[in-house]
Amino acid sequence: MPATYDNVVRVSGHAEAPRLAAKAPRIEMVAQLAGVSPITVSRALRQPEKLSEATRRKVLEAVERSGYESNPHARALRSGRSTLVAAFVSNILSQQFGLAIQGLAAELEPEGYELMIGQTSYSYAKEVAMVRSLRSLRPAAVMFTGVIELEENRQALRELGIPVVETWAFPRDPIDMLVGFSNVDAGAMAARHLIEKGYRRLTFIGRSGGRGALRLQGFREEAGRSGLTLARIVTVDEVQSIADGRTALTTLLAEGGPVDAAFCANDLLATGAVIEARARGLAVPSDLAILGFGDNDAAGEIAPGLTTISMDAHDLGRRAGELLRARLAGQEPQHAIQSLPLHLITRGST
CATH class of the missing domain: 3.40.50.2300 (Response regulator)
Incomplete structure (x- = not known):
């Protein structure tokens, strides 16, 4: 069965977007500003001891005015x-x-x-x-x-x-x-597995955008095909460490209401969620089932072992x-x- 396309968000006109018009200044521009040859500019940057102080100063002033950045790979690039x-x-x-x-x-x-x-x-x-x-x-x-x-x-x-x-x-x-x-297919696979295992109060933990949003889409749509509505969704802006998974599960539990399975759309989140669940005295999976994505080394080491969706990275x-x-x-x-x-x-x- 062919993979489902991910409808990746395309963002235009973002405040942080780069200006495309400007081109990086070339060594020839520096030479023209300094009134010397390009080879003299190269020597001033790489072998300054071979030039007079006045010439070096002239070249360095031109470099500063032009915004030229010396590139250690420039010779190969040219x-x-x-x-x-x-x-x-x-x-x-x-x-x-x-x-x-x-x-x-x-x-x-x-x-x-x-x-x-x-x-x-x-x-x-x-x-x-x-x-x-x-x-x-x-x-x-x-x-x-x-x-x-x-x-x-x-x-x-x-x-x-x-x-x-x-x-x-x-x-x-x-x-x-x-x-x-397909991240959409990954989310759908997660929902199918949990539903086949008998879980009905499903929740999602993952990034609010990017691939996390796509996995949530597949997870929610597959649950809907079985007549289920997600009990809860906990999103995070960034995932940096296992601690983010612990924090996310804390947020999930603090919101109250019955939940019997969580799909964590990131291996760090899932590992952290299992650790936090056990620290709170919850039995995994009888009190809360946890499904991850990514299959890091910890997945097979932490008790009771993390079920995960993965591919060959x-x-x-x-x-x-x-x-x-x-x-x-x-x-x-x-x-x-x-x-x-x-x-x-x-x-x-x-």
């Missing part, structure tokens, strides 16, 4: 031989994102490419800063553990003219290439690396848009 690949993860604490980066590195590093890792933290502000950094850095390619929502950022990435791979969702309109899975990264490697070799991949299957890993928490 010749079209950059070996730097930028990989941005949503959260560096997520084991799943780490596995994806390992898969990416396994494909690219043997070909002589170097990975630069950054974190977007599910933040538009950080995403905008990332796009600005890519304009000056101009890597050979870029990969995201997620999809870009800001239209201005999508356009800026297209204008870089480099291969781009988005992951962790399945939109109809990726920027360039995509290796993902290492394979996702490997496939993304294959796509980038083909493009960087001047080839067009046969399947530039790929979806991964989802798996239910059953343990004691449901």
